[in-house]
Amino acid sequence: MNFRAALAPVPALEFNLALTLGSGQVFHWLAQDDGFLGVIGDAPVYVEQRAETLWTNVAPDLIAHYFALDHPLPEIYRSFPTDPAMANALAFCRGLRIIRQPAWECLATFITSSMKQVAHIAQISHTIRRRFGARVSFGENESFAYPSAARLAELSETDLRACALGYRAKNLLGSARMIARGEVNLEELRALNDDAARAELCRLPGVGEKVANCVLLFAYERVRAFPIDVWIERVLRERYFAKKRKVTLKQLRDFSRDYFGEFGGYAQQYLFHHARSSRRQKS
């Protein structure tokens, strides 16, 4: 591919690109050549990793910001609790970073994530992008930006159900319309503390505590947010409450908030990705 001759370098210490893109926090990147093809906002992006350097067609600053290359991983690792489950997850996920996604596309994809496998979420994301998003390209590469809330707001529920969304179509449409009308302002959320921002997100249809925490973590840099999905719930019950009979969701929430600390979101993502990877290996 001729475009690869013009790639610019971005220093990237303590970073594993493939691990980060494959960890279930973002869903639209596709493997191409020795790297990945995707979109950041409206910019078509190719990025590949060679040792401790990323090579890309876009501005290095854009890449460094999106992949959160400024997050202090050594400090984050030191903050992790020292228990066997966490140690295994860290050994498996070293170099995985929590990235900074654009808020709306992160929110929208997690609204469509409920009771869906990661592969399905990616499939839905690509269908919505291809049908309703702007086509962007550089050289021979073509990608599709995620359609804005205003764009989705003008569609019908039938249009979205045709993307295999099922009951999630109503939620995505309802949220897009509330945001398009200005009833919820995703930019103003940045000024709020975690609890206030979470409460604001939960006003949207299809957004409960888990989805709100994913959005806080993956789009708002709230690295303490600890989403509890079926995988993490299993990990917590099996590895941290092994002896207990009845453990409620509230107990799990309280425990994880206190136990995993100021970078709990990182701990959560490492436990999540490790659990999911090792489970799929077995079967």
Added chain:
DNA sequence: CTCCAGGTTCCGG
């Protein structure tokens, strides 16, 4: 065919 997937919402104890 059955089971499950990065849940949310509503409803009765």
Added chain:
DNA sequence: CCGGAACATGGA
């Protein structure tokens, strides 16, 4: 606050 049920779809 807690447990159950309904809600769509597709892969294993």
